[in-house]
Structure formats: C-alpha cells, structure tokens
Amino acid sequence: MWFAKNARDLPWRREPTPYRVWISEIMLQQTQVATVLPYYARFMQAYPSVHELAAADEQVLLSHWEGLGYYRRARSLHAAAKLIVADHDGHFPLKFEDVLALPGIGRYTAGAILSISNGQRQPIVEGNTQRVFSRWIALRGTPADTINNRLLWQVAEKMLPRKDAGTFNQASMELGALICTPKTPACDQCPVAPACRAHQAGLEQEIPGKVTRVTYEDRTEYAMVIEKPVAENLSGPKRAKRSGNSERRFLVRPLPEGGRWAGLWDFPRTTQASHADVAEAATQLSAEVGVNLIPGIRLTTVKHAVTKYRISLQVHLAGWREKEESPGKPWKFATLGELAELPMSVTGRKIVKMLSEDSQRLLTM
Numbered sequence: 001m002w003f004a005k006n007a008r009d010l011p012w013r014r015e016p017t018p019y020r021v022w023i024s025e026i027m028l029q030q031t032q033v034a035t036v037l038p039y040y041a042r043f044m045q046a047y048p049s050v051h052e053l054a055a056a057d058e059q060v061l062l063s064h065w066e067g068l069g070y071y072r073r074a075r076s077l078h079a080a081a082k083l084i085v086a087d088h089d090g091h092f093p094l095k096f097e098d099v100l101a102l103p104g105i106g107r108y109t110a111g112a113i114l115s116i117s118n119g120q121r122q123p124i125v126e127g128n129t130q131r132v133f134s135r136w137i138a139l140r141g142t143p144a145d146t147i148n149n150r151l152l153w154q155v156a157e158k159m160l161p162r163k164d165a166g167t168f169n170q171a172s173m174e175l176g177a178l179i180c181t182p183k184t185p186a187c188d189q190c191p192v193a194p195a196c197r198a199h200q201a202g203l204e205q206e207i208p209g210k211v212t213r214v215t216y217e218d219r220t221e222y223a224m225v226i227e228k229p230v231a232e233n234l235s236g237p238k239r240a241k242r243s244g245n246s247e248r249r250f251l252v253r254p255l256p257e258g259g260r261w262a263g264l265w266d267f268p269r270t271t272q273a274s275h276a277d278v279a280e281a282a283t284q285l286s287a288e289v290g291v292n293l294i295p296g297i298r299l300t301t302v303k304h305a306v307t308k309y310r311i312s313l314q315v316h317l318a319g320w321r322e323k324e325e326s327p328g329k330p331w332k333f334a335t336l337g338e339l340a341e342l343p344m345s346v347t348g349r350k351i352v353k354m355l356s357e358d359s360q361r362l363l364t365m
C-alpha cells in the first residue's frame with residue numbers, strides 16, 4: 001500500500017523485463033539514482049536488448065559508461081550478454097543458478113532481477129534493506145559481520161510474501177531510500193513503525209552498528225602529456241607553437257587488463273605506487289612507453305580519490321631526445337578530436353579538456 005502510493009517513477013520500473021532490471025541494477029551499484037537516469041536512457045537507446053549488447057564494440061560500450069565509474073561493471077555486462085546469446089539463445093535466464101553464474105552478478109543482483117521481473121520468491125539484502133531489516137529486528141553489531149549478514153538474509157527470506165516478492169523487495173528498498181535513511185529516519189511517517197523494534201527501543205540512531213571508517217592514504221601520481229613532435233630532431237618537452245587543434249597529437253594507450261580502469265584510454269601515468277618526484281616517475285614511465293622520457297614543466301594538478309587513496313595527480317609535459325626512438329604498440333598519438341571519441345578515465349578526460357582549452361587559446365593568439 002505504502003509503496004503503491006510512494007514509489008518513485010523510475011524508467012526500469014515501467015517495463016521491468018529481466019534485461020532492463022539487470023542493466024538498472026548493475027548501474028545502480030555504488031551509484032545514485034539521479035546519476036544513473038541519463039546513463040540508463042542512453043544505454044537503452046544504444047543497446048535495447050541482450051543481442052545488441054552482446055554485439056557491442058567494447059570501446060563504444062565503455063564510452064557509454066564513461067563518467068559512471070567502476071568500469072568493470074560495463075565489461076561484465078558485455079561478457080554476460082555474450083554468454084546469454086551463446087548459452088541461452090539470447091533469452092535472459094530465469095533460473096537462479098543460471099543468473100548467478102553470469103559475470104558481475106552476485107546473490108543480491110540475481111534475487112533482485114528474478115523477483116522484480118519475474119515475481120520469483122527470492123530474498124534480497126543490499127545497503128537499504130540491510131539498514132531497514134537491522135532496525136526492524138534491532139540487530140546489534142555491524143551488519144557486514146558474517147553471522148549478522150547471514151541472519152539478515154534469513155530475515156529477508158522469512159519476510160517475503162508468497163506472491164509478488166518483487167513488489168515487497170522494491171518496497172523494502174524504497175523504504176530505506178526515502179524513509180529509513182541512515183542518519184535521520186522519518187519514523188513518524190514509516191508504515192512499519194509499530195513493528196520496528198529499534199524504533200520502539202529508541203535505538204534507530206545506534207542501529208545499524210557502525211562499520212570501521214576507511215582510512216585514506218595520500219598518494220602522489222604523475223601523468224605525462226607527450227605531444228607528437230613536429231620538428232625533425234627534437235622530441236623534447238617544449239611546447240611548439242601550433243596552427244590549430246587538428247595538428248596536435250598526444251600519446252595515449254588503453255590501460256592494461258587487471259589494473260585500474262582496464263580498457264579505458266589514458267595518457268602515460270603512474271598508478272601503482274607513490275613517487276618521490278617527477279624524475280622517478282619518468283624513469284618508470286620510460287620503461288612502459290619504450291623511450292627515454294624527459295619530464296618538462298608541470299601543467300596542472302588533478303585531485304581525485306580511488307578506493308582508499310587520495311591522489312594528487314601531477315600532470316607534466318614530457319618528450320624525448322633520441323629521434324630514432326618511438327613508442328610502440330599499444331601506444332598511439334591521437335588528435336584532440338580522436339581523444340573526444342575514445343573512452344577515457346575521468347582524470348584523462350580532464351587532461352583532454354585542459355589541452356583543448358589550451359589549443360583554443362593558441363588559435364586565438
């Protein structure tokens with residue numbers, strides 16, 4: 001009743017096919033609804049079914065994901081779509097074990113897809129329901145602890161109605177998102193307040209128990225902007241005067257498998273360790289690029305965070321002197337126009353923006 005009156009009108013709720021619910025659930029992992037909405041609309045337009053997604057060009061697919069973060073999700077979607085076409089004739093599987101076997105899908109996501117799109121009696125526990133259920137049963141301790149987590153899954157299963165489990169699951173999540181919020185639960189508007197033990201005991205602020213906070217580590221990383229030399233014998237880090245955007249080409253590569261932002265394109269940059277100074281970073285990057293890099297002036301500093309690291313990315317101009325040296329594959333020089341089309345990390349995109357503005361200035365000088 002409460003859900004029927006208060007549910008937000010979200011695009012994946014209008015036509016909850018397994019495919020549409022799957023895409024929405026993956027996009028919503030670690031990401032706010034408001035952020036997901038425009039991405040979801042564009043993604044559905046580009047890939048309206050499993051078949052189009054399976055046949056997608058990975059670079060184009062990553063471009064659709066650019067800015068949403070956690071790019072492994074997009075790659076798992078692609079791999080799972082190919083499997084669905086190969087093993088299930090392009091029909092999203094409806095057996096729990098088959099769904100769970102797909103890349104990027106865990107117990108929660110499988111349960112959400114099958115209950116919401118197919119009404120199957122599958123429990124779910126995610127951030128919102130974890131908080132709501134913890135408060136309903138006044139669970140002391142941290143929900144992430146193994147024993148507490150197991151208990152919450154049992155609670156979620158016991159509470160499921162015989163019919164229309166999908167509506168119950170969505171209502172529980174919506175209650176957590178709109179009413180039973182982390183800091184200020186609106187218990188006076190809550191439809192389950194009479195049965196909520198935390199509320200009855202006045203413990204809604206203490207439950208759920210706090211998880212240990214992440215301790216952030218400061219790290220300095222370096223990126224090099226290397227422009228394709230126009231002079232015959234100098235590849236050094238000097239900024240040559242250009243006549244326009246189209247002539248400027250910058251060295252980039254797709255980031256390797258198994259590392260941060262795999263598959264996205266980026267400028268030469270360090271990602272694995274903090275470096276004492278730009279010279280030390282240049283030594284490491286020289287080995288990766290295959291030329292002896294000479295770092296030049298610092299262009300800018302980009303601050304960002306990745307997992308537990310607070311990163312200060314120092315962006316330098318760089319070049320090399322030996323004219324017989326040149327970067328091999330997978331490195332390539334790309335124009336600003338080409339860079340606009342390539343899927344890039346957020347920091348890589350910021351550097352492209354800076355270079356584009358720089359080129360505009362050169363054009364008007």
Ligand code: SF4
Pocket residue numbers: 132135136179180181185186187190191192193194196197198199204
């Ligand atoms: S009564 Fe308060 S604490 Fe309990 S479920 Fe409702 S909003 Fe959450």
